[in-house]
Amino acid sequence: MWRTADPHTRVQIPLRLLFLLFFLFLISTFAKAKQNILINEVMYDPIEDDNYFEWIELYNPNNTSVNVSGWTITDNYALDFLEVDLDHCNCSTFIPPEGFAIITDHGTQIYNNTTFSNNTICLYVDDKSIGNGLGNSGDKLILKNNLNETIDSIEWELIIMIHKAVLQSLLMKVLLFQD
């Protein structure tokens, strides 16, 4: 399980701009799982630098371990193979029963100030970006096993809406300025 002093999950996106409300619209499609592993959480818009703090969390809801060796994760642009992270948390490709896997890229800095529960494994993608980087305004992820079968997928997009009251206020200021 992911533990951090300032958890920032896909359902906890901060407001970024004054007078604008950001509504995050997530479309999650759960594939007919051969092995029921879920894309549980996606940090695509970290508070810190996107190049070093993006991550994905997988969850194994089964009562047996699942080996993700040879599995791939693909975003809107690029495919990455999952690799064992020999430097962090358990050095394994087996996600424990009801356990988690954290996926980062090779340039990650998330381990500088993060701890994990014992039922978590850490994985790398095979280069320095998850896909080509996780888009803040929209992207998708497809998790496939070593037989190229889709296990889970998720897609998100950001819809920017101006609150009606704010819009009216802005229009009033424009009208007053024109006068």
Ligand SMILES: [Ca+2]
């Ligand atoms: Ca990002």
Ligand SMILES: [Ca+2]
């Ligand atoms: Ca990549």
Ligand SMILES: [Ca+2]
């Ligand atoms: Ca991308």
